[in-house]
Amino acid sequence: MTTTTASNHAVTRYLLWPLVALAGAAALGGIAFNRGETINSLWLIVAAVCIYALGYRFYSAFIAAKVLSLDATRATPAERLADGRDFIPTNRWIVFGHHFAAIAGPGPLVGPTLAAQFGYLPGTLWILIGAVFGGCVQDFVSLFCSLRRNGRSLGQMARDELGVIGGAAALIGVLAIMIILIAVLGLVVVNAMRHSPWATSTVAATIPIAMLIGLYMRNLRPGRVIEGSLIGFALLMLAVFGGGWVDTSSLRSLFDYDGPALALMIVVYGFIAAVLPVWLLLAPRDYLSTFMKLGTIIALAIAIVILRPQIQMPALTQFIDGTGPVFGGKVFPFVFITIACGAISGFHALIASGTTPKLLMNEKDARFIGYGAMIMESFVAIMAMIAACVLEPGIYFAINSPAGIVGAEAVKAVATVSSWGFPVTVEQMQTLATQMGETSLFARTGGAPSLAVGLASIFGSAFGNSLLAVWYHFAIMFEALFILTTVDAGTRVARFMLQDMFGNVFPAMGRTSWYPSVFICSALVVAGWGYFLYNGTIDPLGGINSLWPLFGIANQMLAAIALCVATAIIIKSGKLRYAWVTAAPLVWLVIVTTAAAWEKLFSPELRIGFLVHADDLAAQIASGKLTGAAVAQTDRLIFNDRLDAALTAFFLLVSWIVVIETARICLAFVQGRRCPAVTETPYQATQLMEG
Amino acid sequence: MTVLAQLQQSCASVWSVVRELSGDDAYERYLQHQALAHPHEQPLERAAFFKAEQHRKWEGVRRCC
Numbered sequence: 001m002t003t004t005t006a007s008n009h010a011v012t013r014y015l016l017w018p019l020v021a022l023a024g025a026a027a028l029g030g031i032a033f034n035r036g037e038t039i040n041s042l043w044l045i046v047a048a049v050c051i052y053a054l055g056y057r058f059y060s061a062f063i064a065a066k067v068l069s070l071d072a073t074r075a076t077p078a079e080r081l082a083d084g085r086d087f088i089p090t091n092r093w094i095v096f097g098h099h100f101a102a103i104a105g106p107g108p109l110v111g112p113t114l115a116a117q118f119g120y121l122p123g124t125l126w127i128l129i130g131a132v133f134g135g136c137v138q139d140f141v142s143l144f145c146s147l148r149r150n151g152r153s154l155g156q157m158a159r160d161e162l163g164v165i166g167g168a169a170a171l172i173g174v175l176a177i178m179i180i181l182i183a184v185l186g187l188v189v190v191n192a193m194r195h196s197p198w199a200t201s202t203v204a205a206t207i208p209i210a211m212l213i214g215l216y217m218r219n220l221r222p223g224r225v226i227e228g229s230l231i232g233f234a235l236l237m238l239a240v241f242g243g244g245w246v247d248t249s250s251l252r253s254l255f256d257y258d259g260p261a262l263a264l265m266i267v268v269y270g271f272i273a274a275v276l277p278v279w280l281l282l283a284p285r286d287y288l289s290t291f292m293k294l295g296t297i298i299a300l301a302i303a304i305v306i307l308r309p310q311i312q313m314p315a316l317t318q319f320i321d322g323t324g325p326v327f328g329g330k331v332f333p334f335v336f337i338t339i340a341c342g343a344i345s346g347f348h349a350l351i352a353s354g355t356t357p358k359l360l361m362n363e364k365d366a367r368f369i370g371y372g373a374m375i376m377e378s379f380v381a382i383m384a385m386i387a388a389c390v391l392e393p394g395i396y397f398a399i400n401s402p403a404g405i406v407g408a409e410a411v412k413a414v415a416t417v418s419s420w421g422f423p424v425t426v427e428q429m430q431t432l433a434t435q436m437g438e439t440s441l442f443a444r445t446g447g448a449p450s451l452a453v454g455l456a457s458i459f460g461s462a463f464g465n466s467l468l469a470v471w472y473h474f475a476i477m478f479e480a481l482f483i484l485t486t487v488d489a490g491t492r493v494a495r496f497m498l499q500d501m502f503g504n505v506f507p508a509m510g511r512t513s514w515y516p517s518v519f520i521c522s523a524l525v526v527a528g529w530g531y532f533l534y535n536g537t538i539d540p541l542g543g544i545n546s547l548w549p550l551f552g553i554a555n556q557m558l559a560a561i562a563l564c565v566a567t568a569i570i571i572k573s574g575k576l577r578y579a580w581v582t583a584a585p586l587v588w589l590v591i592v593t594t595a596a597a598w599e600k601l602f603s604p605e606l607r608i609g610f611l612v613h614a615d616d617l618a619a620q621i622a623s624g625k626l627t628g629a630a631v632a633q634t635d636r637l638i639f640n641d642r643l644d645a646a647l648t649a650f651f652l653l654v655s656w657i658v659v660i661e662t663a664r665i666c667l668a669f670v671q672g673r674r675c676p677a678v679t680e681t682p683y684q685a686t687q688l689m690e691g
Numbered sequence: 692m693t694v695l696a697q698l699q700q701s702c703a704s705v706w707s708v709v710r711e712l713s714g715d716d717a718y719e720r721y722l723q724h725q726a727l728a729h730p731h732e733q734p735l736e737r738a739a740f741f742k743a744e745q746h747r748k749w750e751g752v753r754r755c756c
Contacts, residue, residue, distance in 0.1 A: 086747070222738040226715045229713065278746060279745045
């Protein structure tokens, strides 16, 4: 018995990992040598899985042992502060599930879909390398730092370790990223619902369904969340089919709106959702969206592995030169800010500090949960990339290019897309639209519709093509469900932060349940993101072109702040020689964010530089070519451009302030001068012994 | 017989994981914790516990992008 185990171990040690490395290398080689012809998506899956396995087995083990020195005998906050509510020692698989559900939102689905305009290779490489050396490390180290500090949040840790300036910068950064994030995700939903009665009525139905489940779980059967979620799931499926019925009935015109009208509806919805009690809408919908999210991701993974669809998109397209229709900008630096979630996402540091560390039973679990859950999220991004790249490139570009670039007429749009070398015809697009139960799929920017087409075609070939339209609207509903969750959860978080800030000046405003304060602060937050959302819908370049890079820059800036805190903690713990583990991704992020922000500010290209675009519009007005309403609209576009430029400059400033503060404090520590001392809860031995 | 028993057991353990993951058993775990940590206090009723729990869980950063 013992010899078998021993020899098994030997096999694992000497054979398994070289085999994994070999398989990964073979898959990458397969991708490299099959350039110029279509490759099978299985190559990408195998390469990804091998890289993740190697990264987890070796790099995360190195970080756990050498850099962080995880200590299994040290009592976690969950054990020391157990209160049966916030602090609960929980099984690591359960914490993994909670943590993964919390970090995986619409981000890893949308980013790769947009970045597919460069071809599948740049995005895929960044997702894999960025996750293994950046994102997973950030999540793991943030979780560890918070774990050793009683589950303190990123903002609190920034204040403790970097001082007042770093703390304030982190706080303002979080607030700003919330506003931009909600606006851009709102735009993704609006573009999916524009002139689509089926999508609009289905998404609208999710609101009363969530409320019904909220009432069920609170009053009829308190706390029975599985029951409630199953009933909710059945009702959501009914809503998907019901939307198809609405689409062919006389009710159709009730749900047929253009972008700006839908944007205003989302704004009104966002305000109401943010002031309603959580149990009525937010909590039940969060259950439903988590169920749907996990179910759909698992179904997609199974379908891709079974079907192994061919990748139609080339490895690289000509758009790496910055002329891409989906968004303007060269592959460097724009692929690195377009794909944030999936490679590295600063937002995760907020979840990894604060919520998750209060559940860990053993400090050793931080590796599995912090590093491991991010690997899963990165894999979701790879699947989104595959779903985008199995579409014919012509179709992908026809769906994702705004009318301002390819032309509003179908004939003109297909001619433009075909002239790029990605042939597509009007009939093809019309057939596809009919199959998906839509009137048109042209210029449905934002990534959600093309992802839904990809999902529908994958699910369709796995489970039968007759239900393509249902699959399409199921995918739209599924994306809208958790985007709407992010909209009201994010609005609430931003509201609390605003109330907290105002509370320092007017104590009454700080009372989170005082109604005047709730209304004023919610209205301010909603007005903030509503402004960007509404203007995104009237932007002739399609809104996504300016908002998504802004979101990417903000998110990477937050990641830079998290990595600054982590680097300072590692150095101040006397581990200067391992500081590169967080400092290297930090330097890379600062380079790409600064480069991207600089281009968004000063690029002479009209679709990239905010300022030059504003100047161009101003010149158009000055030349007298525009008249009447066009002048007023152009004035507004000019103002938006300058506002976006100011915001970009602000993000750049905040991240550089934090980086310089971190460098100053680390240097002071190394030279033995005064700096904020490293804060860590003293060691206490664990009483929990795992069996 | 034993196969059936084993099957039953594994189904039961899967079910308990699903319940714990979804928070379906939060009240039972709360009762356990109260009985251990505060045996002399009267625990909350199921409905009251769930109300407090929902409020606590969704007021803060819970979800990412």
